[in-house]
């Protein structure tokens with residue numbers, strides 16, 4: 311009995327050293343918070359046994375109707391976790407007291423999708439166990455479930471839970487922490503390091519650009535201007551799909567991965583090597599020998615990317631999580647209690 315606490319502390323410290331599960335390290339901004347070690351696989355097993363199955367069935371139905379929603383849910387976890395930590399701050403709607411929440415920040419508005427799926431999952435979970443399951447955990451479960459529905463058994467993984475929902479959400483912070491698609495490699499490495507994630511994690515997580523879509527405005531004109539390292543035939547195809555100057559009233563979308571657009575697989579890295587990716591940030595992975603080697607391994611070593619992606623998703627999902635008195639369990643994911 312007495313050995314329990316030291317053992318827990320030890321494994322927590324061990325995980326922190328490994329950088330494997332207890333994220334929260336905001337790089338040079340703040341020291342790693344041991345609070346994130348409160349996350350646990352099976353957290354709702356006793357508190358709300360059907361919680362994970364309920365979320366999964368809602369996500370399954372949504373992804374079956376539209377695989378793009380699955381892509382949106384994977385992206386939602388990233389956008390939630392990098393701004394105020396994984397606390398569902400991205401879900402909050404504007405109110406008179408807070409007219410500009412994260413949701414209205416440029417990286418999220420209008421492109422982030424899947425909010426209705428989170429609402430449906432929350433409503434179903436509330437019917438089963440009122441007031442028990444946080445919106446932040448639902449976002450993390452939904453991203454995990456979307457990954458496995460789009461990627462199959464090889465992208466199936468456990469998602470630790472126990473996050474609380476935050477009360478702060480500010481559109482201005484989205485541009486402080488979410489790197490733009492024009493980012494160079496050093497800028498990407500820096501923005502992930504600020505969240506305690508390595509360059510290797512960044513490369514593995516960028517592989518999510520093997521599903522979903524992008525608005526033309528996210529890469530026109532910078533990627534279609536000459537000179538660019540983009541493949542000439544790919545650039546020509548994009549020019550055929552996008553206006554020369556996209557605007558809010560004329561901003562079509564294109565798929566990110568033309569080879570397997572709805573499949574969460576390692577095709578992204580083959581596209582990077584073939585110079586058939588949309589963003590400067592994607593192409594930049596080839597601009598250092600170390601990250602170029604990672605791209606090559608992810609593209610060519612069977613199972614390498616899937617294993618790295620699963621670990622990196624769990625790490626990202628523990629960035630600056632709120633536990634204890636630092637948050638709440640929202641009744642409605644769009645509003646603070």
Ligand code: HEM
Pocket residue numbers: 378381382384385388421422423489490491492493498512515516518519521522523524525526527528589591
């Ligand atoms: C490395 C830095 C990253 C940059 C610069 C970046 C940028 C972008 C941009 C500009 C879009 C297109 C948005 C639009 O115009 O509709 C996009 C889409 C997407 N991103 Fe990223 N992203 C990054 C990392 C990530 C990460 C870490 C994930 C998740 C693990 C992710 C998942 C996605 C997904 C799934 C989509 C498609 C969304 C949809 O179809 O609705 N991205 N990203």
Ligand SMILES: *[C@@H]1O[C@H](CO)[C@@H](O)[C@H](O)[C@H]1NC(C)=O
Pocket residue numbers: 407408480481482483
């Ligand atoms: C959001 O951040 C901006 C810029 O830092 C600040 O001026 C504004 O007061 C903040 N809004 C809220 C509701 O805290």
